[in-house]
Every structure is written in C-alpha cells, then in structure tokens.
Amino acid sequence: MLREKDFSARCRVCALIATILLSACGGGGGGGSHSGGDKVVCETSDAIVPPDGCGRLLVGFTDLDGDFVRYQVAITSLRVLRANGTGIELLEKDNTVDLVQYKGLAELVTAATLPVDVYVGVEITLDYTDADIRVDVDGAAEKVEVRYPDGRRVRELKLTLDLDPDNRPLARPVPPPLLLLDFSLTASHIVDTRETPPLVEIYPVITAEANPPPPQKFRLRGPLLDVDQRQLSYRIALRPFYLSRGRQGGVEIFVDGNTEWEIDGEVFFSTNGLAALEEQPADTATLAFGHFDSDRHRFTASVVYVGSSVPGEIQEALHGHVLAREGNLLTLIDTRLIRTDGSVLYEDERQLLLPVDTRVIRPGFFTAQRTSAAVSVGQRITALGLWKDAQWLNAAEVRLLPTALDATVNRASEKTLDVTTLAFGNRDSLLFDYAGTGREEADDADPFNYLVDIQSLEPRKWAKYAPLRIFGYVAAYGSAPPDFDAVAVEDFTERGAQLMVTWAGDGSTQALLSLDANGLRPNLAAGILGSDFYIRRGAVFTNLLDLNRAILLQPVLEHGLYAIVAGDLIRLYSDFGAFAVDLDRYIVGGAAVKILHAEGGYRSGAVVMSVNQLEVVLGNID
Known part of the structure; x- marks a missing residue:
C-alpha cells in the first residue's frame, strides 16, 4: 500500500x-x-x-x-x-x-x-x-x-x-x-x-x-489491415458493438501455437491460419477472442473468425441457450439475432430449425467431428445461417460455446459431481425441458440430480451444498448420463462472490459500524436497512442477517479497486486507506450511505469477505 x-x-x-x-x-x-x-x-x-x-x-x-x-x-x-x-x-x-x-x-x-x-x-x-x-x-x-x-x-x-x-x-x-x-x-x-x-x-x-491485472478475456472485432508473419501478428481497425461501419483505431493482435482459426468456414491452426489470413483482401471482417497481457501490453488471440465466419457479416447469427429440443426443432431462450446490417434484435424465446447435416463445432476443439446431436438442452450456442419469416431456413453452422451452470453440490465421486442445478446462464434451470436428453426416458437429465463429468479437473474435495459455477458443455442430446462435461469450476472462495447492502430512504449516516485502512463493517440494524442485504454466489443468495455477526470486508493486498459515488461524480482508489479516509470525511460531513456493493472471495458461514472491488453510493448528494 x-x-x-x-x-x-x-x-x-x-x-x-x-x-x-x-x-x-x-x-x-x-x-x-x-x-x-x-x-x-x-x-x-x-x-x-x-x-x-x-x-x-x-x-x-x-x-x-x-x-x-x-x-x-x-x-x-x-x-x-x-x-x-x-x-x-x-x-x-x-x-x-x-x-x-x-x-x-x-x-x-x-x-x-x-x-x-x-x-x-x-x-x-x-x-x-x-x-x-x-x-x-x-x-x-x-x-x-x-x-x-x-x-x-x-x-x-x-x-x-x-x-x-x-x-x-x-x-x-x-x-x-x-x-x-x-x-x-x-x-x-x-x-x-x-x-x-x-x-x-x-x-x-x-x-x-x-492496466487491470490478468486474467482479462477480450473480444476484438474489425476489418483486416495487414499481416506480419515474422512478428506472428495481424492488425485490424477496431469496429465494436456489431457496427457495420466506422473505425476506432488500429490494433495489433498476436497469435501463437494454440490459436485456432475459421476463415470462410475452413479451419486452420497456429501460423497456418496467419498465412491464410494474409491471402485475404484488406477490410475483410475479423473477430478474435483472447487475452490481454498487462505486462507486455498486448492481445493474444485464442480463436479467430474471418470473412463469412464472422457473425453478422455474410450470414446472420442467433445466440442463446437451448431451452428445449424436439427432433430438429430447438427453442432458444434469451436470444440475440445479429443481422447483416449491424442491428441486434432481442427476443426472450425464438425457434431454430436444425437440419441433420448442420455443421457443429466447438471453438478451441475444431478438429473434433460433431453431428447436430451435439446440441442439447442448456447448451449456449451461436448459429449462423439465413433468417426469414421468423424461422431459420438454413442453419449452416452451430457453435457450442462455454456454458455457465450454477449449482450446489449433492455428492461427489472421483469422476462425477452430482449437483442440484440452479441456472444456465442466469436463467432458472427449472425453465428448461430435459425431455430426450438421456439414452432412455429414465436417463433424461434430472435438474435435482444432475451429473457433471469432472475427470478433466484437478482432484479436490467438494463440500456438500457448496455453491459452484461450473463452466463446460452439455452432453450430446440423447447421450446422458453424465449430463455435463466440466472444463473449469469457480467456487467463489477467491473471487466472484458479490455482497449487496442497501439502506432505507436516502441512506443512513450510521450505515458503517467500523471503517479504517483494514476494512469496514456494514450496520445491519433492522431500523435502517433497505431491501437488499445478501451475498450472492452465482444463483445462491446468503442472507447477511443469518450470520452470527456483522461481516467484515477486508481489502485485498494488491490490485484492489474502490469507489465513492457522490451524485454524478465517482472517485476511484487503489489504496483502501485513502478510500477510507475520504469516505469518513463524507460521512462526518453528513453524507448518508445508500448502497454498499463488493466483489471478492467468500466461504460459507464466514464473517469475513476478502474484496477485490468495492463501491459505496452516497444517497443524499446532489
């Protein structure tokens, strides 16, 4: 500090x-x-x-x-x-x-x-x-x-x-x-x-x-400018937000031996993709997903789409979670339709016709051959094709995207986790229709006893009822169990947990029981509390009043970010001590705290939360 x-x-x-x-x-x-x-x-x-x-x-x-x-x-x-x-x-x-x-x-x-x-x-x-x-x-x-x-x-x-x-x-x-x-x-x-x-x-x-600390996953889109094979990089003119025109500056994107490519529907790997990209004319559409290295100040792509493979460039794209499947007819929830004119249309539900010969790929694993059966209930997808009269007439390609499953642990073995599902992509898992997901009707996925394959994860102990956010892919339609293949798990003990407390009216000048360079404690007295007082871990909410004492929010030692919101002015700090001094000055001067929000790591039952980010909103500031 x-x-x-x-x-x-x-x-x-x-x-x-x-x-x-x-x-x-x-x-x-x-x-x-x-x-x-x-x-x-x-x-x-x-x-x-x-x-x-x-x-x-x-x-x-x-x-x-x-x-x-x-x-x-x-x-x-x-x-x-x-x-x-x-x-x-x-x-x-x-x-x-x-x-x-x-x-x-x-x-x-x-x-x-x-x-x-x-x-x-x-x-x-x-x-x-x-x-x-x-x-x-x-x-x-x-x-x-x-x-x-x-x-x-x-x-x-x-x-x-x-x-x-x-x-x-x-x-x-x-x-x-x-x-x-x-x-x-x-x-x-x-x-x-x-x-x-x-x-x-x-x-x-x-x-x-x-220059935020890693990991920072990024999306970069825009027309191609040039390729530098010697430096293993290419350059684009930024065009964010699905815009069909405009340029927001040139950016260099690096590739490595792990970069995968899809260029006009054809798959390439590593530097072969860079060589193929060099054959493309200037202003060809590109879309890259990768990471920003804050030490070297550069972007490295893990997956790159080019030309007609870019959603909304030549083909329109439908994005959402599979809510139900009946034969080759999919119902998607929480959908975005990306049109070739740059517009994005939202519908809570849309239907998608999936021909049996539809190409199905999993970015990051382009070599694996998949049929349309790989698209199952709960899976997050992007489908490319031609849209007409509110129905897909030709879904030329479906991409299986990493899917976030919020759940709590029932029991664990070396190979599988038995979990109670709570949400797919923040939508209640009980909305989804799991009919047809199993080999037999009796094998259809059960949201209360959902089997997750964890063989690709490092062995560890899983506490019963622990809230988890599991990232991975739903098993192919008609193949369960297991129901889901996990590639990563967030247990919220280090980051991702969110605390939210509000106070009634314009806020309270007594909202904090303690405040110094080592942290703060919110005052959860019934007479001053507002509508929110919880810790959220994925889809699991913990009532702060159920803890045996007021929770202490402790700042992390490095890379913390803290904010005081006073009307339309937001003051930002990386030094929690300086943040605490200024916040105390506001409160001593009569300011009331309306909202306290924090993000960090939390363990069930603890009365201490380690926070990476914290915001305090003052409610009576013009």
Missing part, C-alpha cells in the same frame, strides 16, 4: 515523464481536434505508431454478473479528461450497446490517438430514451421502468469518473495503456419485481481501472 509521501513522489514522476514527452514534441494541446502540439494533430486512425507528440490509449468495456437479462442503452459520449480541464471525445458517434453481453468478457471499443499526457478522468453520457432493459420475472424477460430515487424517469445521464491518483493512464506511443470500464450494473440499481412493470431505481456506478 502506498504511503502519502510515496504517492506524492509517484505523482511527481508521472508529471515529469509527461512533461519530458510533451517538451520533446513541442508542447501539449487540447480540444476536439486532439492537438498534440503547435503543428501536430493527434487523430485516431488505423496507424499503430502515432505521429510525434501523440500517444495511444486503449479502452475496453466489461461488467460483473447481475440481475439483468438485457441492458441496452445508447452511449452518446465517452471522453477522457486532462488535468487542465479539457476533454477529448473517444467514440465516433452514438452507440447502442447491450451491457449484459460483457459479463465475464471485455470488448475493446477504441484504440484512441491522443496528445501525450496523464489522463485524470473519464466522462460518459448514457441516453435511456429508447433503452431496452429487462429482468427475469417468473421465467419471463420483463421490460422494466428505470427511475431516479425521486421517481423521475431517466432520460440522459452523465457521469464523471475521477481516476485513481496512483494509477492514471499515460497516453504514450508504445506500449499503449489499457483503461477498462466496468459498468457495475448490480451496484447501480435496486430492483423491485413486485411492481408491474418491474421498477428499477438507479444509482449509476461505473468504475475504471488502468
């Missing part, structure tokens, strides 16, 4: 670096033209190396798991702020984005060219006028009304983020820093499904972190 004198020293170093870089190119500038000096204009382009006097900044979007099945809003402005008070717009135009798609996945949205400088803040504007926001109510995705605490409808919402003083990004030529924005949908809303339509009270929270 940095001490005050260390922080001051670092600030002087950052300022000195920025001054040297600016001086070397003739001084700084500002404004909409991104002036980097008297004669230099820093304009975002396809180039990887910016002009002298200019640097680059990568910006990505992500979100934690939450209550919403859809959260589509328009982002009308995204600006970074300089210490001199000027701001620079990063996006080309208004962008309509479904933020739910960023659960567990980040998307790179711009590789901006900016004047070399240390950037101190972010300003973002959201337009809710035509928003489509939905929550699950008794199995149906119901549209909600989003209102301010005083009852007003939300139209345009502008937030300013004061970035962590210890970790502000320095736009530089090479390597460019990454600034990751987390929309924190759980922390931002109090959801009441008893109302018709459901009512959502908004307390907007967005956090941002420069």
